[in-house]
Amino acid sequence: MITQRALNYAKILYSFGIKEETVDQTKKLLQNCSELTEVLENPVIKKKEKDNVIDALFDKEIASFLKVLCDNKVIGIFSEIMDAYEELVLEHKNMIKAKLIYTEKPEADQLEQIKSMLCNKYNKKGVSLELEEDASLIGGYVLYVGNTEYNKSIKGALSEMQKTLIGR
Amino acid sequence: MSNINQNDIISVLKSEIQDYEIKTTVKETGSVISIGDGIATVYGLDNAMYGELVEFETGVRGIVQNLQAKTIGVVLLGSDYGLTEGSKVVRTNKRAGVPVSDKLIGRVVNALGAPIDGKGAIEATDFFPIENEAPGVCTRKPVTVPLQTGILSIDSMFPIGRGQRELIIGDRQTGKTSIAMDTILNQKGQNVICIYVAIGQKASTVAKIVNTMSKHGALEYTIVVSSSASDLAPLQYIAPYSGTAIAEFFMKQGKDVLIVYDDLSKHAVAYRTMSLLLERSPGREAYPGDVFYLHSRLLERSCRLEEEFGGGSITALPIIETLAGDVSAYIPTNVISITDGQIFLESELFFAGIRPAVNVGLSVSRVGGAAQTKAMKKAAGSLRIDLAQYREMEVFTQFSSDLDKTTKDLLDHGNHLIELLKQPLSKPLALHEQVIILVVANNKLFNDVAIKEMKAFRSDLMDYYRAKYSNIIEEIETKKVLTDELIEQIVKAAKEFKK
Numbered sequence: 001m002i003t004q005r006a007l008n009y010a011k012i013l014y015s016f017g018i019k020e021e022t023v024d025q026t027k028k029l030l031q032n033c034s035e036l037t038e039v040l041e042n043p044v045i046k047k048k049e050k051d052n053v054i055d056a057l058f059d060k061e062i063a064s065f066l067k068v069l070c071d072n073k074v075i076g077i078f079s080e081i082m083d084a085y086e087e088l089v090l091e092h093k094n095m096i097k098a099k100l101i102y103t104e105k106p107e108a109d110q111l112e113q114i115k116s117m118l119c120n121k122y123n124k125k126g127v128s129l130e131l132e133e134d135a136s137l138i139g140g141y142v143l144y145v146g147n148t149e150y151n152k153s154i155k156g157a158l159s160e161m162q163k164t165l166i167g168r
Numbered sequence: 169m170s171n172i173n174q175n176d177i178i179s180v181l182k183s184e185i186q187d188y189e190i191k192t193t194v195k196e197t198g199s200v201i202s203i204g205d206g207i208a209t210v211y212g213l214d215n216a217m218y219g220e221l222v223e224f225e226t227g228v229r230g231i232v233q234n235l236q237a238k239t240i241g242v243v244l245l246g247s248d249y250g251l252t253e254g255s256k257v258v259r260t261n262k263r264a265g266v267p268v269s270d271k272l273i274g275r276v277v278n279a280l281g282a283p284i285d286g287k288g289a290i291e292a293t294d295f296f297p298i299e300n301e302a303p304g305v306c307t308r309k310p311v312t313v314p315l316q317t318g319i320l321s322i323d324s325m326f327p328i329g330r331g332q333r334e335l336i337i338g339d340r341q342t343g344k345t346s347i348a349m350d351t352i353l354n355q356k357g358q359n360v361i362c363i364y365v366a367i368g369q370k371a372s373t374v375a376k377i378v379n380t381m382s383k384h385g386a387l388e389y390t391i392v393v394s395s396s397a398s399d400l401a402p403l404q405y406i407a408p409y410s411g412t413a414i415a416e417f418f419m420k421q422g423k424d425v426l427i428v429y430d431d432l433s434k435h436a437v438a439y440r441t442m443s444l445l446l447e448r449s450p451g452r453e454a455y456p457g458d459v460f461y462l463h464s465r466l467l468e469r470s471c472r473l474e475e476e477f478g479g480g481s482i483t484a485l486p487i488i489e490t491l492a493g494d495v496s497a498y499i500p501t502n503v504i505s506i507t508d509g510q511i512f513l514e515s516e517l518f519f520a521g522i523r524p525a526v527n528v529g530l531s532v533s534r535v536g537g538a539a540q541t542k543a544m545k546k547a548a549g550s551l552r553i554d555l556a557q558y559r560e561m562e563v564f565t566q567f568s569s570d571l572d573k574t575t576k577d578l579l580d581h582g583n584h585l586i587e588l589l590k591q592p593l594s595k596p597l598a599l600h601e602q603v604i605i606l607v608v609a610n611n612k613l614f615n616d617v618a619i620k621e622m623k624a625f626r627s628d629l630m631d632y633y634r635a636k637y638s639n640i641i642e643e644i645e646t647k648k649v650l651t652d653e654l655i656e657q658i659v660k661a662a663k664e665f666k667k
Contacts, residue, residue, distance in 0.1 A: 001201050001211040004237060144197075147212045149258075152192040161188050165181070 002084045006077050009069070010084035018061045020089065026062050027082050040066075040075045047071065095126040099144040101134045103153075106141075118145060200224070200255040201239065206400045207445045208242045210257050216240055219299055221260045226250045230257075231264050231402065234446050241446045243402035245280065263299065266410045267292030268417040273361065276378055276392040279407040281414070284394065285378075296417055298409040302468035307477040311508075314539045315426065315483050318354030318596020319347060321526045321589040324548035324606060326511055329539025330360075330424050331472025331481040335503055337488045337495065338513030342525050344487045346593055347511065348428040349377065351485065353384050354596035355426060360483075361418050362390040363427040365411035368404050368434030371396040384594060401445075404438035412469050412482070419473065419480035427470070431487035432463060436499045453498045460502050467506050495530075509533035523590060528555050541599065543650040547606035551585070558582025577615075584614045587622045600644040601630055607650070607658045613666065632665045 013023070030037055036057070040050055047070070054066050069075045090097055098118055100106075106114070115127040122145070134142075138154035198212025208230060216222065220232045222242055228251070234241030242257070266281030269292050276285035283290050311329035328334045328351075336344045352362045364381075366374045374394045381387045391414060395407035408429045415425040429435070436459055443456035451457050463486075470484035488503050493514065495504065504510055509532045518525035537545070561578055564571060571579070588609055591597070597605075605626065608614060617625045633641060640657055644650070 002238065147196050147198060147214055149195045149197045150192055151195065152190075156193060157188075157190045160191075160193060161185065164188070165184060 006080035007084045009081045014088045096124040099130040101142045196259045198257045206244045225256045263297045265297040269293040279395040279403040296413040309472045311535045317351040326533035327540040333484040333507040335507040335510035342513035360424045366394045401438040401441040415482045420478045422479045426483045429486040433489045541648040546650040547603045600641045608662045
């Protein structure tokens with residue numbers, strides 16, 4: 001979930017014009033190293049010490065932003081800020097985010113078809129498609145775009161059929 | 169059901185499954201971010217409407233109650249078992265409503281219109297939204313047709329008309345539900361459909377009420393909507409709206425409906441629970457700011473429609489329980505101001521044996537006068553004034569030996585009137601009985617009967633009329649007018665009986 005607070009921080013981060021790779025590296029580092037997040041979140045550890053850690057580990061460009069997050073005690077919502085930031089970047093590039101859940105991985109040309117269909121439908125230039133395999137769908141696929149779910153899986157069809165049969 | 173063959177069912181199922189067409193379903197989904205106390209906060213569902221039904225992945229449904237920038241607040245209409253953070257929620261694009269049909273009559277249903285009396289499913293012919301706009305000014309007709317409660321003190325002094333909203337208010341154990349029940353029992357053969365909405369009541373109380381109804385044959389024209397104390401607050405909150413939706417279904421067919429909300433104090437409490445959990449600001453007595461609108465929009469739906477718009481009516485009898493007779497509390501004052509009058513019941517009167525314990529001074533019916541039959545209007549003419557004079561003089565009762573004759577007579581007449589207005593439970597009086605009793609009382613023919621013997625005297629007198637003067641009874645019931653000659657006849661017959 002993206003809160004208004006996370007969105008505000010993301011907007012600031014975006015306005016700095018920091019390279020996407022730097023932001024990406026920072027994100028990965030913080031996500032993979034839970035001890036680091038714990039240290040930065042810990043209120044007992046002094047600001048100076050935290051600043052030293054940040055300076056030592058992160059790129060100069062983003063360090064000051066992280067320090068502000070620590071000062072404002074909001075480093076805990078960093079992943080939310082990242083989600084909001086990614087959305088902002090996509091929006092700026094006139095792209096759309098989608099998630100495809102499948103049972104059998106689609107061929108490259110099929111993926112292209114899906115992408116071009118989405119581009120046309122939502123009037124965007126590109127699609128950032130996340131792929132996930134889920135055998136419980138039995139067959140078919142489920143596509144999420146924003147809040148909308150396109151369900152063409154056997155599992156979905158079965159549950160729809162169940163609803164029709166019991167008249168609910 | 170027994171004549172349905174097993175093979176038939178299987179073949180129907182098989183063909184249903186074979187013919188089932190697999191379509192790509194497009195749904196708007198959101199996910200639960202927090203859940204507790206029957207309230208779920210859902211992220212996503214940006215296009216959900218206020219009041220829309222949403223479905224959780226366990227099949228439980230909910231109503232959208234709060235729309236915020238990023239999240240929506242949903243009240244659950246069932247158990248939250250199995251729902252966790254991240255559970256999927258789907259829009260249904262439908263507003264909450266109840267299935268309605270003529271087959272609801274005689275049934276006990278829950279707040280969602282599902283049967284709870286174990287008599288099988290109810291086939292629905294239509295679906296009515298629980299929240300509906302009240303009829304406009306041009307579609308309404310003045311209240312002119314009486315709705316007889318069968319209770320002498322009410323029909324004579326605070327008459328209720330079809331399409332009226334009359335509040336029944338009083339402390340606990342003062343006979344509020346009994347008045348509503350007697351009114352329902354008296355609608356037998358009157359072409360009125362009754363709906364009893366129980367909100368936050370004990371299930372045993374509801375069972376008792378249903379029992380009484382079926383014992384007196386009242387269940388044949390009554391629907392009971394029950395949301396008992398153990399139901400979730402959102403269900404208690406929607407129960408009166410569901411009841412009204414059912415009433416509207418019948419009203420639109422041109423039928424007269426009587427709906428009892430028992431009681432709206434508990435309804436307000438359920439709404440307060442829900443509002444506080446939805447983090448809406450508490451106001452006076454911790455009720456939310458829109459608690460007035462909660463009841464006004466409900467009661468505004470009761471009305472009498474013009475013929476061209478269906479011509480039916482909904483008469484509402486909301487019940488409010490006060491604490492220690494305090495009518496100036498928040499909810500009582502609200503509902504008093506919304507309704508077209510109130511019947512105020514007092515514990516003191518109740519325990520003094522005056523039952524129904526109607527306080528004649530504080531009770532009023534704002535439109536009822538127009539909805540009284542001419543016969544009743546004429547017969548009841550001076551009753552209120554006589555009782556008011558009696559109450560004024562009542563304090564002097566202790567000096568009875570020193571009083572002059574006029575005062576003594578006045579007190580005596582008052583005592584007899586009070587005795588006459590006492591009426592046992594489930595014994596509604598017909599129009600002719602009420603009119604005859606009032607005419608005889610106005611002519612002070614009861615005054616020489618000992619108070620203790622009044623009850624027996626009254627019933628013997630009525631038997632006498634039934635046996636010898638059925639023409640009088642017939643004239644009152646058919647013409648509903650009380651001519652001077654008729655009064656003379658009634659008085660003559662009473663005098664004859666006394667000899």
